Each structure stands twice: as structure tokens, then as C-alpha cells.
Amino acid sequence: MEKQEKNTEVCPPVDLSGEAGWTPFDAPSLVGASLRFVSGEPDGNRYRVRYYKDDAEQLRARIWFGPETEGPPGHAHGGAMAAVLDEVLGLAAWAAGHSIVVGNLNVSFRNLLPLEQVVTVESEVVSAQGRKVMVHGRICLGETVFAEAECLCITIRDK
Structure with a gap:
């Protein structure tokens, strides 16, 4: 069997600028470097991410899905999209002041x-009731929605 070589060429820079009214926000710093599966390699060929807070203080992210996230030819893998939603929605709860872990993530895929x-x-x-924090989110570009998610987060008990 012939061994395929991995393409080690790094893709060119991408513009991850936010929209008017968005403020850059270092959301990953809320949880530490060990919990950055998606945002941990900012210049690689998997994901490139930049976080913001909008005028309503909700977390937003600009994300580039690189060639290492490929599933169907030329398109992101559903698992790659779910990983992004897991990180962003979990960090949204942290950014709102809730120390959480994700208990359930329900993803509906809408478009490639x-x-x-x-x-x-x-x-x-x-919502935030007792130890349960509910976060909703979606991956979109303009009017096109690629995936939507509901994330039930559970607050971490004080030690």
C-alpha cells in the first residue's frame, strides 16, 4: 500500500475581522490553554478562530475551517462543526460568568x-436555572445556516 504524505504547507492568512459593534474578546483565556481543542492552533490548517463580544455582550466568533477539517470532498466534516459549536457555546457560558462543562450538545446540520x-x-x-445553563448557537454566513445547536451546560460545583 502506498503511503500518502501529509501536506505540510500552511494556508495563507485569513481575515477574521468582526463586525461593527463587536469587541475583541479573549474567550479561551477563561478556561486555560489545555481546553483549546479548536482555538489552540491559531495559524494552522485546521481551524482559525477569533472571538468577540457583540453590543448585547453575547459571544461571537469568526472561524475559518481549513483543509484539515474536511469531511465530504471540499466541505467541513460534521464532527469539525460540532467541535466548534462545543467550544464556542461552552465559552459563551463562561463569558457570561458561569463556570461550566458541557452536559449535552444537540447539533442540527442544515447545509454543507x-x-x-x-x-x-x-x-x-x-437561560440559567440552578446548575443548568442553556446556550443556543449557529454557524452561518449571511443568511445561510450551516448548523444550529442547543447546548445544556452544567455548572461546576465549588471545590
Whole structure:
């Protein structure tokens, strides 16, 4: 069997600028370097991410899905999209002041997401009752929604 060599060429820089009214926000610093599966390699060929807070203080992200996230030819793998939603929606709860772990993530895939395109991940913390924090979000570009998710987060008990 012939061994395929991995392409080690790094893709060119991408523009992850936010929209008017968005403020850059270092969301990953809320949880530490060990919990950055998606945002841990900012210049690689898997994901490139930049976080913001919008005017309503909700977490937003600009994300580029690189060639290493490929599933269907030329498109992001569903697992790659789910990983992004897991990180962004979990960080949205942290950014709202809730120390959490994700208890359940329900993802609905709507459209194939072309590779090497910058998309937006929107999040909204919709409720916080007892130890349960519910966050909704979606990956989109303009009017096109690629995936939507509901995330049930559970607050971490004080030690």
C-alpha cells in the first residue's frame, strides 16, 4: 500500500475581522490553554478562530475551517462543526460568568460548509436555572445556516 504524505504547507492568512459593534474578546483565556481543542492552533490548517463580544455582550466568533477539517470532498466534516459549536457555546457560558462543562450538545446540520471560508458562530445564553445553563448557537454566513445547536451546560460545583 502506498503511503500518502501529509501536506505540510500552511494556508495563507485569513481575515477574521468582526463586525461593527463587536469587541475583541479573549474567550479561551477563561478556561486555560489545555481546553483549546479548536482555538489552540491559531495559524494552522485546521481551524482559525477569533472571538468577540457583540453590543448585547453575547459571544461571537469568526472561524475559518481549513483543509484539515474536511469531511465530504471540499466541505467541513460534521464532527469539525460540532467541535466548534462545543467550544464556542461552552465559552459563551463562561463569558457570561458561569463556570461550566458541557452536559449535552444537540447539533442540527442544515447545509454543507465549504472549506477555507470564514463563517460566523453566533451564541446566546438563553437561560440559567440552578446548575443548568442553556446556550443556543449557529454557524452561518449571511443568511445561510450551516448548523444550529442547543447546548445544556452544567455548572461546576465549588471545590
